[in-house]
Amino acid sequence: MGSPSRSQVVFRSAEHELMLGEVFEGEKDVFVLGAGFSRAISPSMPLLSDLAQVLMEPAEFLSFGGSVEQWLSFLAEDHPWLKPAENARQHALFLQQSSRLAAQVRAAQASAVAEGLPTWLAQLVDLWHRGRSTVLSFNYDVLVERAWTKILGAEADEAPTAVYPIPPAPLRTRQRVTRREWPGPDTFRLLKLHGSLNWLYSGPAGTQSETVYDVSSGAGWAFGPEDEEDYAALLAPDKVPFIVPPTRGKTAFFDHELIRAQWQMAREAVASAERIFFLGHSLPDSGGMLRTLLRASARGKVLVPIDTNQAVVERYRSLRSHEVVDEYVLDAEPIPSFVRYCAG
Structure with a gap:
């Protein structure tokens, strides 16, 4: 149009x-x-859907319906059925994935800049x-x-x-x-x-x-x-x-x-x-x-x-x-x- x-x-x-x-x-x-x-x-x-494809493993993508928001929320929060050490590992993974998210946006930004x-x-x-x-x-x-x-x-x-x-x-x-x-x-x-x-x-x-x-x-x-x-x-x-x-x-x-x-x-x-x-x-x-x-x-x-x-x-x-x-x-x-x- x-x-x-x-x-x-x-x-x-x-x-x-x-x-x-x-x-x-x-x-x-x-x-x-x-x-x-x-x-x-x-x-x-x-977009968020693009980040989900890059950041999430196939099993995670399936479990969380392709929602990077729900997946990161799961990693960021404490869960009563997990032991303290397991929650701590979840939090560490959340920080790692947040860094990966930033790296993806940074790389995309460099491509956008190159286009003028x-x-x-x-x-x-x-x-x-x-x-x-x-x-x-x-x-x-x-x-x-x-x-x-x-x-x-x-x-x-x-x-x-x-x-x-x-x-x-x-x-x-x-x-x-x-x-x-x-x-x-x-x-x-x-x-x-x-x-x-x-x-x-x-x-x-x-x-x-x-x-x-x-x-x-x-x-x-x-x-x-x-x-x-x-x-x-x-x-x-x-x-x-x-x-x-x-x-x-x-x-x-x-x-x-x-x-x-x-x-x-x-x-x-x-x-x-x-x-x-x-x-x-x-x-x-x-x-x-x-x-x-x-x-x-x-x-x-x-x-x-x-x-x-x-x-x-x-x-x-x-x-x-x-x-x-x-x-x-x-x-x-x-x-x-x-x-x-x-x-x-």
Whole structure:
């Protein structure tokens, strides 16, 4: 299905109408990114179903119905029928599989970068920047940050720190390399609610207030040293990527103050928004925390899913007390089409 013309694309309902040029206006709109957003950037980027195929053994895949979420939840939790030593082995396996998950996303990200920066992504990031938008991301990759540093160039100060409202400490501070104090450009806010590949910490057993480090090199869209799997291990052998795996029970990960503070900012953004755009976020079973947030803080808001699957619309309608606009659920390339429409 080709890109619709402006006359074909009308976000219209009984009380709300979205016209060209009205999106990306400060606090009016919030954007939520899911795995489908990264897949739209590159077919190399995995969905949960792809990760299940890679990470799970055939017997595990069969036992858990191909759900990587249920499988990782099983590994992460204590079970009363297991001995303490067996539960400990399960937890160790969970950490190993979480590292494998990070490695898979990192490799896919390198492939996506090699394919070049999509024009529509550059346009979208520029619109976010000019509109000072709030973007809630559930993705581990740093493709948005890379696009931002590429577009802003020297103004980005060689690192994506400015898009993080609560920036992690640059990893080079561990080597006592001083960084020029720089307030950074006035730009959009990127809240990474499930962590990020370029963030490092001691693991879920660490303290709630421990320092989180940013391993980014600020290489723009190009392949950088942080893409090398051994790079972080060389500079921080005691750290692991700070990512919240797709499990049902994420409480231990959400205990860290960096993640909790971002969720609190997300709640404020959602509560003050008029419309919430979901770019490639299908509201899966592992999105229980987002469902709760929307039910608690987004009552009466206009929800706009931008996806390829019509079934996604019903998931958003099941939240109740929200108006769901479905005019931008298309058969192919809905996200690039949406961006081209908004960019004029």
